[in-house]
Amino acid sequence: MLKQICALCIKATLDMNFGKKMAQTLQNPALSQTYPLEDILDDRLEIEKLKSLGLTTRCKMIRKILSARTTNPIPSAIAASALTKIFNSFEISEEFYDWQREKRHLFVTALMDKNNRLILESYRNWNKISPTIQKQAIKKATRIHRDIYVDGVCQPLPYSVNFEERAIRRTGLNLSIVFGRFNGNIETGEGTITQYMEHGHLLHNAREAFDTTHHETTHLIQHHLSVAFQRGGIKSSHPLRREAACFHEIDRHHVYVSSKETVTYLSQPHEVLAHQEGHKISLAIEALAL
Numbered sequence: 352m353l354k355q356i357c358a359l360c361i362k363a364t365l366d367m368n369f370g371k372k373m374a375q376t377l378q379n380p381a382l383s384q385t386y387p388l389e390d391i392l393d394d395r396l397e398i399e400k401l402k403s404l405g406l407t408t409r410c411k412m413i414r415k416i417l418s419a420r421t422t423n424p425i426p427s428a429i430a431a432s433a434l435t436k437i438f439n440s441f442e443i444s445e446e447f448y449d450w451q452r453e454k455r456h457l458f459v460t461a462l463m464d465k466n467n468r469l470i471l472e473s474y475r476n477w478n479k480i481s482p483t484i485q486k487q488a489i490k491k492a493t494r495i496h497r498d499i500y501v502d503g504v505c506q507p508l509p510y511s512v513n514f515e516e517r518a519i520r521r522t523g524l525n526l527s528i529v530f531g532r533f534n535g536n537i538e539t540g541e542g543t544i545t546q547y548m549e550h551g552h553l554l555h556n557a558r559e560a561f562d563t564t565h566h567e568t569t570h571l572i573q574h575h576l577s578v579a580f581q582r583g584g585i586k587s588s589h590p591l592r593r594e595a596a597c598f599h600e601i602d603r604h605h606v607y608v609s610s611k612e613t614v615t616y617l618s619q620p621h622e623v624l625a626h627q628e629g630h631k632i633s634l635a636i637e638a639l640a641l
Contacts, residue, residue: 386412388419392433401440406596409437410604417606434608434615441620447594451628454500459635461495470495474640477557485553486514489546489564496568496632497575504591505579510542510571517547519554529610530554530563533570537602540578542571557640558633566629573598573621597621 390396391412401409416430462470473480473488490512501507519530535542544567546553546560554560576595579585581603585595601607601621608615616622 386415388415388423391415392425392429394429394432396433396436398436398440401437402442404440406441406600407604409440410600410606413437413606414604417608431612431615435618438615438618438620441597443597443620443624444593446590450591451624455628455632455635457499458496458632459639461499462636462639467491467495470636471640474557474561474636477560478555482548482552485560489553489560492561492564492636493544493568493571496565497571500572501575505575505584508540508542508575508578510544513543513545514548514553515545516551517549519547519549530559531567533567533574535571535574535577535602537574537578537581537599542574544568544571558637561636562629562633564629565632566625569625569628570621573624574602577602 386408413434416425416434419425420430461467469484470488470492473484477485493512497510498507529547531544531546533542533544544564546563546567554563573594576585576591577598580592580595580599585592589595597620601619608619610616617626
């Protein structure tokens, strides 16, 4: 009952305050950096209008919602709806998808090299090999993925691959999104991929294991682009500049949503790309291995 009353009160406030100020704000993206929370949460803020705003503005809007949730009684449904809408306003260019497709083809070609047979052999015999060999295959796949995707784009950055004992949790939608994590520092450039283990073993399903590996390695690639943008290595004419700027703004403003909030989590542009690319690469490995 209390949540319903709060929701009605917030809705009434939104309707009263939307008006002229919102119209002026949308006409001038610079003004939108000072959006009141009630305007950001208003369901009449259309996605097409959000797309007209700058990346920094939208990231600040997300940050304002995330920060306010710790102190204000914002109904979760209203906050989730607003966050999802803003995240959905981030657009990925066809040039970026084409670039990923070309790099993925190079990665698959590299797997057929005899020097990389450990990956396919490990995938094929996943439940028959030791965790030590599994880890070696994971690290090798990560290195090839990273090296191919950053080649000709930006400077390679230091990174590590760790394995951590942790209870593996699936979401309500049964999606493979909580089997690992990535942490990156845009100031130092360092990145860390962590893949979870349970009772000393990696995931028993090879596709899920490699899906996780390449999901997190895709975040590593995004991190490379973010750092390159920060350091001035992504010029205005760079074909991946829009995406690099997007990853950089997300990192700079720390606008990340926990995987516990499944729908909103999966609407984040960096997670959408990692989920798609990780799955495509693991399927490609499977097609060669089996």
